[in-house]
Amino acid sequence: MPPVPSVTILDQHGNPMRPVHRSAVDTAYDGASLMSRELASWQVGATSADAELLPELSTLVARSRDLWRNNGIASSGIQSILDNVVGTGLRLSSTPDYRALGRDKAWADEWSEVVEAKWRAWAETTDCDAARTLTFAGMTAQITRAGLLNGEGLSVPLWLPSRDRKYATCIQVIEADRLSNPNDRMDGPTLRGGIEIDRYGAPTGYWIRNAHPGDWFSWAPDINQWTRVPAMTPWGRKQVIHVHDRERTGQNRGKPLLSPVLAQFKMYQHYTESELKAAIVNAMIAAFIKTSSTAKDLEELFGGSDQYMEKRAEHAVRLKGGSVIPLFPGDEMQPFTPARPATAFDAFTKSVLRHIAAGMNIPYELLLKDFSQTNYSSARAAMLEAWRYFLGRRAWLATYWATPVFHLWLEEAVALGEVEAPDFYGNRYAYGRCRWIGVGRGWVDPVKEVAAAEMRMKIGVSNLEDECAEQGKDWREVAEQRASEAEFLRKLGLPVPWEAPTQVILHDGPEPSDRDRQSRED
Numbered sequence: 157m158p159p160v161p162s163v164t165i166l167d168q169h170g171n172p173m174r175p176v177h178r179s180a181v182d183t184a185y186d187g188a189s190l191m192s193r194e195l196a197s198w199q200v201g202a203t204s205a206d207a208e209l210l211p212e213l214s215t216l217v218a219r220s221r222d223l224w225r226n227n228g229i230a231s232s233g234i235q236s237i238l239d240n241v242v243g244t245g246l247r248l249s250s251t252p253d254y255r256a257l258g259r260d261k262a263w264a265d266e267w268s269e270v271v272e273a274k275w276r277a278w279a280e281t282t283d284c285d286a287a288r289t290l291t292f293a294g295m296t297a298q299i300t301r302a303g304l305l306n307g308e309g310l311s312v313p314l315w316l317p318s319r320d321r322k323y324a325t326c327i328q329v330i331e332a333d334r335l336s337n338p339n340d341r342m343d344g345p346t347l348r349g350g351i352e353i354d355r356y357g358a359p360t361g362y363w364i365r366n367a368h369p370g371d372w373f374s375w376a377p378d379i380n381q382w383t384r385v386p387a388m389t390p391w392g393r394k395q396v397i398h399v400h401d402r403e404r405t406g407q408n409r410g411k412p413l414l415s416p417v418l419a420q421f422k423m424y425q426h427y428t429e430s431e432l433k434a435a436i437v438n439a440m441i442a443a444f445i446k447t448s449s450t451a452k453d454l455e456e457l458f459g460g461s462d463q464y465m466e467k468r469a470e471h472a473v474r475l476k477g478g479s480v481i482p483l484f485p486g487d488e489m490q491p492f493t494p495a496r497p498a499t500a501f502d503a504f505t506k507s508v509l510r511h512i513a514a515g516m517n518i519p520y521e522l523l524l525k526d527f528s529q530t531n532y533s534s535a536r537a538a539m540l541e542a543w544r545y546f547l548g549r550r551a552w553l554a555t556y557w558a559t560p561v562f563h564l565w566l567e568e569a570v571a572l573g574e575v576e577a578p579d580f581y582g583n584r585y586a587y588g589r590c591r592w593i594g595v596g597r598g599w600v601d602p603v604k605e606v607a608a609a610e611m612r613m614k615i616g617v618s619n620l621e622d623e624c625a626e627q628g629k630d631w632r633e634v635a636e637q638r639a640s641e642a643e644f645l646r647k648l649g650l651p652v653p654w655e656a657p658t659q660v661i662l663h664d665g666p667e668p669s670d671r672d673r674q675s676r677e678d
Contacts, residue, residue, distance in 0.1 A: 237549070244293060304412070312395065335350040336382075424508045553592075554592040570587075593629070
């Protein structure tokens, strides 16, 4: 047995303490053992977030996109997250901090209605896009998809005055691949992944390549040139919106969602393709002919060795429905019964896909779009867990993308006199406070969930705004529409359905019989 190394431990004053001998088999943490047979080859260095990610980011992004393009399940998972986080878009609900502004709730409601109406006139048209191809909802979906596939979304607010544009503010969405060090310089203390940072880690500038490095049809005369864009203007207006997760301190770029499961996805794809090819080959081969003739006899039968393969191809036996196959004397037909696809194929693939679904933070049923083996309780629990993730992603998207864009537009609207906001720059965040309403959750069992919503409102733990937002609706629009419909129905002399008292009765078991119903009434 080799000698056990000794480790000298220093106290807080730098003085050596008594030697401590590490046992060859015992460690304080089993996971830190360097001697065990299972962990001896697991040698991992402790490096910073950027040192781990930046050298391998381009490979992770390229492989993530390849899976999304060519793997149906990966594409389905990305699309499911996009549909539940963004859906048809995020709707602005302006909620200015009227207390900080010295106002009251009535002023806030009136101000919010004006701001939301003017915001819709900009966000629901392509004027908000520098390329004039997408609305704000379209750009939001593009940024979200980029965040899932690339790990980050990148956009540059521009100021493009035009006669046919009411507002000069517009957004240009940029592929994050263009964010890189000028002339492909090595990363350093103040420049990492195309981002200039100060001593505290705050971004001060972004180096953006004039064109995508893989774009062969770019209009740029030289794609090997970079433009530095300051992070902010001197008065605090954002000039770059960089959306990504900072999972560790000091992380300046984001990683794709599929990064932890790329290897499993690719191996799963290879496995399923191999099984599919085997099944096709098995379906093409019906039987073998076993003959007692020697190879020399077969050569002479077909006119010599030179013509053997040619004759065999010409006289190949093809099976058809109801065919009678003639055989030579001594020949015997043997069926082809392969053992593939494997009997454990379904169970094995489900196990792998459950692992992949967990890595993507969504339920297995949602990844596969298969709810055939799910009951109400399981579906409800799975969707509740999924919605924790979706709501977290939506809050992340609203905080780092939607709200900054709203603040940029609001600044110009105030400057143009479209919106009244005294001392805007001193209270810009009080004026710009808002929430974003996404696509509704939907219902697994509408009767039960409507009854639960009614009960929450009655006992005071919820309100109309929260319940409408959960279904992707604005409570003011719902209330105004109901009032309009009620007035119209009264003019026609028709009853208003929601004014009549209603009672929702839920039965967990079978419908009671007439005798049971009569005993309850008594």
